Amino acid sequence: MPRTYHQERYAVCREEDLAPGEVRPFTVGGRRLAVLRTEGGSYRAISDTCPHEGASISRGAVERMWTSDEVGKYCHAGERVVAICPWHNFEFDVETGLTPNVSPRLRIKIYRAEVEDGEVVVYV
């Protein structure tokens, strides 16, 4: 039988407490999480500890990922969103935890986040 892990449900704030593009730290179940609201209005939760040198991700920024097919031109990579660490500016895709185009040596842990009855809920 595969072992199953129980996830605890934590309501961290009301959905209106986070503005689009805002990221804030919460400590739940003994873990430091960075909970963010994208410009598109969805919510994501990732570890608040950067796997590089341990900076607090919630002190950084959240933005739509940039891409390009031509030198000097900038466009958004669909709806992909990255959290940007306040130290060194490493980017982490909030869907995958990976840095764009980079081998997965540094990956930030991601957690399930939902809006339930007007509350932002994370499962840890």
Place this chain on the structure above:
Amino acid sequence: MAEKVREGRGAEKRAGRAVIDADVHEMFRSIRDLAPYLEAPWRSRIEVADGWPGPPGLPYAYPQISGVAKADAVTSDGSPAGSEYELVREQLLDEYGIERAVLTGGFYPTEMQVQPEFATALAAAYNDWMMENWLECDERFLGSVCIAAQDPRAAAREIDRVGAHPRMVQVVLPTIPHDTLGKPFYGEIFEAAVRNGLAVAFHQGNASATAVGLPTYYIEWHTAVAQSWQSQLIGLIAHGVFDRHPDLRVLMIESSWTWVPSLMWRFDYNYRSLRREVPWVKRMPSEYIRDNVRFTTQPMEYPDDPEHLYRMFEMIGSEEFLLFSTDYPHWDFDSPSQVFPKSFPKDLREKILSSNARKFYDL
């Protein structure tokens, strides 16, 4: 006595080992050698008394005993070392059993501050002179297309004009100090190289400089000038040249190579932080370097512990990364018999001496 010395040096030949030399400098005797290959109005500009004297060299008074030349490669009539085919054949091709020698010139109109139309005409004249006087002399020679990159469209036309020659293998560019040649402005050059199945090689020229320009002493310039290849290599990647041309092959000639691991680490690290500035770059910088870029061996480094050199090589992560080169006829020539420390395994030496070049140039 001289006979004995020659036998000792010719180890490759006796052992039947193939050697491909990726950096041999063919020279003209004087700029006037190009006159017959120039049309009006450019021919008269170098034919007339007190006309264009040719490009300036490095400003240093060379401290070496024979200037930039290997002392035994000096010609009997005082013309530049590398300007006599017979001597090149005797001292290099036959002496070391060279299977193929890639001619890389030493005349790079890209770096010349002359009228751009004149630079373009000089490049074409040089190619015609080189094909007639060198490629036709010996089938072991392979050629590099000389261009004037300051007019990229004309340079691309020149690549199309001579690139189809069956023994032209690359376009050669000098590591100029005032611009990065990976910029889209120069894009037609890389398109033409790929279109013609040619690699693009970078070699230092007489304008190549360090981060402080031209330092006081030649030893300072010679030690620090690797910075000029580093800037060009970084520029190729940052300007997306390999994203536009995934099959482009680039060779860094005479740049030294032991700096490459630290450049890859630094560039990859910066890519994690600064990718947002250059989102057209789709892969880690080190991946382009491993897949698309090769380096020549000369000038080889000599650490006190030869194992250290092999470890540097291992850090790069590709056995195809190095192509052997002598830099004949210059003073810092490396011999194929003597250049490798024992720390380099025998099968790896064979790859570097010939098979890496054979694959890179599709010979």
